Structure formats: C-alpha cells, structure tokens
Amino acid sequence: MAIKERKTLQALRGMVDILPEEQGYWRYVREATVSVCEGYGYGQIDTPILEDYSLFSRGVGEVTDIVEKEMYTITDKGGDTIALRPEATAAVCRAYLEHGLHNKPQPVRLYSVGMPMFRYARPQAGRLRQFHQINVEAIGDADATIDAEVVALCWQLFRKLGLKGLSLQLNSIGDPKCRPGYVEALRSYYSQQEGRLCRECKSRLERNPLRLLDCKVPGCQPLIEGAPRSADYLCEECQAHFQALTRYLGLMEVPFTREHRLVRGLDYYTRTVFEVQTSEEGQQNALGGGGRYDGLIEELGGRPTPGVGFAVGMERVILNLKRQGIEPPASPGTRVFVAYVGQEAKAQAVGLVSRLVRSGVSAMLGPAGKSLKAQLRQAGSMGVPYVLILGDQELEKGVVVLRDMTRREQREVGLEEVIEQIR
Ligand SMILES: [Zn+2]
Ligand SMILES: [Zn+2]
Numbered sequence: 001m002a003i004k005e006r007k008t009l010q011a012l013r014g015m016v017d018i019l020p021e022e023q024g025y026w027r028y029v030r031e032a033t034v035s036v037c038e039g040y041g042y043g044q045i046d047t048p049i050l051e052d053y054s055l056f057s058r059g060v061g062e063v064t065d066i067v068e069k070e071m072y073t074i075t076d077k078g079g080d081t082i083a084l085r086p087e088a089t090a091a092v093c094r095a096y097l098e099h100g101l102h103n104k105p106q107p108v109r110l111y112s113v114g115m116p117m118f119r120y121a122r123p124q125a126g127r128l129r130q131f132h133q134i135n136v137e138a139i140g141d142a143d144a145t146i147d148a149e150v151v152a153l154c155w156q157l158f159r160k161l162g163l164k165g166l167s168l169q170l171n172s173i174g175d176p177k178c179r180p181g182y183v184e185a186l187r188s189y190y191s192q193q194e195g196r197l198c199r200e201c202k203s204r205l206e207r208n209p210l211r212l213l214d215c216k217v218p219g220c221q222p223l224i225e226g227a228p229r230s231a232d233y234l235c236e237e238c239q240a241h242f243q244a245l246t247r248y249l250g251l252m253e254v255p256f257t258r259e260h261r262l263v264r265g266l267d268y269y270t271r272t273v274f275e276v277q278t279s280e281e282g283q284q285n286a287l288g289g290g291g292r293y294d295g296l297i298e299e300l301g302g303r304p305t306p307g308v309g310f311a312v313g314m315e316r317v318i319l320n321l322k323r324q325g326i327e328p329p330a331s332p333g334t335r336v337f338v339a340y341v342g343q344e345a346k347a348q349a350v351g352l353v354s355r356l357v358r359s360g361v362s363a364m365l366g367p368a369g370k371s372l373k374a375q376l377r378q379a380g381s382m383g384v385p386y387v388l389i390l391g392d393q394e395l396e397k398g399v400v401v402l403r404d405m406t407r408r409e410q411r412e413v414g415l416e417e418v419i420e421q422i423r
Contacts, residue, residue, distance in 0.1 A: 096302075340391065
C-alpha cells in the first residue's frame with residue numbers, strides 16, 4: 001500500500017471541504033428542496049454510498065462513460081466488487097424493490113437531497129469528483145400526469161430558489177415499440193455522412209446512435225441540425241402521452257420549449273426527457289434534468305414498473321445563486337461573548353457559557369491568555385450583540401458586567417439573573 005508520509009496532506013483532487021461560511025447556501029438549497037418536495041407529497045429517502053457494482057452496470061448501463069470510465073470501483077475485504085454511487089436512481093429503484101414498495105399505493109413518491117455522488121472525471125467549475133445531488137423519483141405510474149408533476153416540481157424548485165433566466169427543454173424519445181424505427185433512421189442518416197463525424201461520434205454510431213445528438217464538437221452541429229427528429233417517429237400512444245404532458249404543463253403554468261436534440265441514450269429510458277438550463281453560454285449550462293425510465297426496474301430484476309424522475313447538481317445550483325447575487329438568509333450567529341480576566345474568573349466563565357447554551361442562548365468563551373482589550377476586539381469583529389465580562393472584582397460581588405455592544409453601554413448584573421436579562 002502506498003502511503004504518502006510527512007507531506008502536507010490535502011483533500012483529493014475534485015473533492016472539496018464545505019466550510020462554515022459556505023453552509024448557508026447548502027442549507028438554503030436543502031430547505032427549499034424539502035419544502036417543495038414535501039409540498040408535492042414526496043417522502044425523503046437516503047441510500048448507502050456504497051452499492052454492489054452490478055447495480056450500476058445494469059442500472060446505468062455497461063457502455064456508458066459513467067460506468068466504463070468514471071465509476072469508483074473497489075474490491076472489498078470479502079472480495080466483492082462494490083462501487084461508490086455515481087447517481088441515485090438505480091439505488092432508489094433497488095430500495096423500492098427491496099422494501100416491497102410496489103405493495104403501497106402507486107406511484108411511490110421519493111426524493112433525496114444532498115446525497116454525495118462520485119465520478120472519476122476531470123474536475124472543472126461546478127463539476128467535482130465528489131458532488132451532491134437533489135433527486136426526485138415517482139415510481140409505479142405510467143400516466144402523463146406524473147411526468148407533468150415531476151417536471152413541474154423541478155421547475156418550482158428553481159423558482160423557489162429565486163434563479164432567473166432559466167429555460168425548460170422537453171422532448172419525447174418514444175418507447176420500445178417506436179424507438180427502434182427512430183434509431184434506425186438516425187443510423188442510416190449518419191452512416192451516409194460517416195466521413196464528417198468526429199472520432200467520438202464514429203464510435204457512438206456503432207454503439208449508441210441516440211447519443212450522436214449529444215455531441216458538442218462544432219463540426220458535428222450541422223449534422224445534428226439535419227438529423228431525423230424523434231417527434232416524427234413516435235407511435236400513437238407515445239404521441240398521445242406527449243400531448244397530454246404538454247397540456248398538463250400548460251395548466252400548471254410551466255413554460256417549456258420542445259428540444260428535438262434532447263435525448264437519453266439508454267434503452268430503459270422511455271418517452272419524456274427534460275432539462276433545465278441557464279441562459280449562459282458554456283459547457284456547463286444544464287442545472288438538472290431527467291425523464292421517464294419505464295424499463296429500469298425490469299433491468300434490475302423486478303417486474304415491469306414505470307418510473308419518472310430527475311436529478312439536480314447542487315454545486316451548479318449554488319454556483320448560479322452566487323453568480324446571480326442571491327444571498328441565503330444569514331444564520332443568527334453567536335449572541336453572547338464571555339470575556340474574563342484571571343484564573344478563577346476563567347473557571348466561572350466556562351460554567352456560565354455552558355448555562356447560557358443550555359438555556360438556549362448561543363454563547364462563546366473568550367480566548368485564553370488574551371487581555372480584556374483583545375477579547376473585546378474579537379467580540380466586536382464577530383458582531384455579537386452582548387459581551388459578559390468576569391474579573392476578580394465581579395466575582396467577589398457575585399455579579400458580571402453586561403455590555404450591550406449595539407448601544408455601547410454596560411452595567412453590572414447579578415450572576416444569577418444574567419441569563420434572564422439576555423434571553
Ligand atoms: Zn461528434
Ligand atoms: Zn411509442
């Protein structure tokens with residue numbers, strides 16, 4: 001085992017610490033998520049970070065970048081191949097099967113917020129190797145009302161967060177009945193242009209033609225523009241489903257545009273796909289997205305069960321909150337700073353801080369070995385409203401000096417009454 005010794009240790013590449021001054025944003029996003037999801041009747045679920053490798057090779061797809069190149073795979077001490085969760089949907093579906101949730105009224109509405117995910121990819125702005133997601137899944141109902149609910153919930157979440165300039169893109173990619181015809185049309189269109197394709201697209205043409213529409217290489221864009229559209233290949237049922245979805249979204253006052261290039265490359269995705277994007281130019285403009293995955297649970301060994309959901313990257317959301325100058329509500333901070341001079345006063349101050357906190361008043365002990373002036377300076381820079389000062393004189397009299405930092409005045413208060421006075 002290679003262990004680096006006597007070096008200054010740092011967090012791993014693409015993995016970051018979230019310091020106290022950042023937590024306000026996280027709390028803000030978490031609280032908005034809980035409020036919107038619970039508002040729609042979704043229940044929170046947390047799943048383990050580690051899962052059986054095959055859950056993701058089956059549930060995400062063996063030939064995806066995520067499983068092929070980006071998944072953290074570990075052989076544990078028992079010799080089993082396990083993986084750090086790269087996404088949530090497969091794990092939530094596993095939990096649905098494992099706990100017999102199909103016996104409950106359908107659909108089962110679930111969400112998670114702040115679960116860490118792991119992908120070994122090149123770190124860039126808003127994209128880390130350990131990142132955090134909001135996930136919403138509604139499992140067990142194929143009706144378009146549920147697609148509409150999930151899309152509307154996603155949109156409402158961004159509205160609640162106060163983000164501006166977002167757009168919602170929507171498409172239908174058909175089902176196992178009509179999609180093969182569309183994929184064939186794509187394959188034949190692209191085969192005639194093979195010489196003009198980028199390297200990556202050549203391999204997509206072999207393995208996963210739908211993903212051809214995802215290509216970001218400039219040279220491939222004209223080809224995408226001219227490519228066959230899934231809309232023209234939908235069977236009657238898929239068309240009716242999409243029409244119902246758009247009608248419901250209208251009634252829910254959710255604005256959307258149809259984006260023909262929006263696809264998901266795996267077989268178990270069906271019909272609805274959607275994405276929420278920022279208007280800014282750049283690679284990382286998708287804040288979240290999802291769709292219907294009616295084939296997934298069967299892929300994981302369950303009976304055929306429809307499902308629809310989405311994922312939102314929390315780092316990207318926070319990045320955009322900052323860009324748009326949206327400040328989370330300030331946390332209340334410490335109310336009382338307890339300064340002291342002398343050994344016995346120190347001991348009494350320790351007890352006083354503890355009593356304050358137990359009575360529900362946030363309090364902090366002054367630093368050891370510092371002059372009273374230095375302690376007061378620290379209290380001032382923290383912006384606490386009250387400072388309590390304890391010295392030998394005060395101890396003798398059984399009092400403490402209560403200093404009101406906003407009014408800049410102070411008075412003596414009995415040690416027994418001080419908590420009442422502040423609270
Ligand atoms: Zn390409
Ligand atoms: Zn169809």
